[in-house]
Amino acid sequence: MDANARSAWLDRLLLALLVVLIPACLHAIFVVAPTEAKMGIVQRIFYFHVPSAFAAFAGIVLCALYSALYLWTRDRRYDTLACASAELGVVFCTIVLITGPIWARPIWGVWWTGEVRLTSTLVLWLIYVGYLLLRSNAENRDQAARWGAVIGIVGALDLPIIYKSVEWWRGLHPKVLKISGGQGLDPTMRHVFALCTLTFFLLFAHLLIQRYRLGRLADEVDDLMSARRRPSPAPPRPASWS
Amino acid sequence: MSYLRAVWLFAAKDLKTELRSREQVVTLLFFALLMLVVFNFAFDFTIIDFTTLGAGILWVCFIFSGVLALNRSFQIEREQDRIQGILLAPIDRSAFYLGKVAATVVVMSAVEAILVPLSVILFNFQFSDRIGIAIAVLILNTIGFAAVGTLFAAMTTRTRRGELLLPLLLFPATVPIALAAVKSTTHVLAGRPFARYSSWIGLSCAYDLIFLAAAVLLFDHVMEE
Secondary structure, three states: OHHHHHHHHHHHHHHHHHHHHHHHHHHHHHHHOOOEOOOEHHHHHHHHHHHHHHHHHHHHHHHHHHHHHHHHHOOHHHHHHHHHHHHHHHHHHHHHHHHHHHHHHHHHOOOOOOOHHHHHHHHHHHHHHHHHHHHHHOOOHHHHHHHHHHHHHHHHHHHHHHHHHHHHHOOOOOOOOHHHOOOOOOHHHHHHHHHHHHHHHHHHHHHHHHHHHHHHHHHHHHHHHHHHHOOOOOOOOOHHHO | OOHHHHHHHHHHHHHHHHHHHOHHHHHHHHHHHHHHHHHHHHOOOOOOOHHHHHHHHHHHHHHHHHHHHHHHHOHHHHHHHOHHHHHHOOOOHHHHHHHHHHHHHHHHHHHHHHHHHHHHHHHOOOOHHHHHHHHHHHHHHHHHHHHHHHHHHHHHOOOOOHHHHHHHHHHHHOHHHHHHHHHHHHHHHHOOOHHHOHHHHHHHHHHHHHHHHHHHHHHHHHHOO
């Protein structure tokens, strides 16, 4: 109960932060950040696109970590976390896949190309949709957990190989951030970007905690249901009946 | 009983059943051949040079028929609950997995061994001087496909909609193999020097090793009842 109370407190703190940060982010993106010289207004989608990609990536990595922890300890809580991470990974990945083409259409002139990050993000999305489908088709909770863990680990292992293979297959993605060799961002843009990244990570954490709590409740209901179905020894009768 | 012997026995069991009934190879072969014929209609090969599209066409045929093979792969054990016997045997379960992979690779290779010569006739192309490297490319990529496919099939065949689920899971996961296979086969068909596609061969080798190792470690968790 203590852990529950602590996570509820943390969750309320996150929610309070998000209530302030999300409007602040929108203000920063649409008012504070300067309009990019060449791309114009469309460039602002970058502040949604890239942080979502970071969050999606976090979801995939967390899913693999919790999957491994589940197989090791067989603690159901890790599986609930793995599944929640995968779901969020899929949600943020969907945002990436929607915002990407909206940006690409005016800038590259096409909605979609065989470019490496696009293609690997799509493949990644497909793998984790498959993960959720397989889970929902399992016979029981434990099977879903074990199978999900296997796909979670295999998917994460596959990720760098998919990226490498698609990179060799095609080679046009904007390299904006310093780490990937681009010419870097204007300082104001960088601050707005940092704020957005922080907000998206907090949103991710908030949703993860919510989903985890929901998963725990579903597990509790499951346990209660199976306890009812099991032919249990008759409950002790109240003394007044005899 | 040594580990390798157990792997061999599992593979031999499946192959013996297949050799006696021949139902799988024949069905897969006709399916793949039918796809080749459909592609023959779909593209006009009097205009397009086969070497540009050929590798893609062949691999679509191999991969689709491979999915059919994988969907059947665990069917023998499911019938009459034979799986219980295997699970109770005092053998490492990963031996069962490797046996299944070996049997699937043999069945898929048999289909490929007949389909490639047939496509040579159907599409008029020649690569007789590069048969050695062509066989190596086919087998390397078939192993990668079967390695992940068998691990996934062990899960999906136990669900009601398994036959639909397997390709949904398998195709995205085997994207590297599909790319490596198509690229290196294209280079082989066009007769380009080995150095041009050696990195793709390296990628296939790495994929095979990584996923065979991962599957051997994970298979225990898949088979648990």
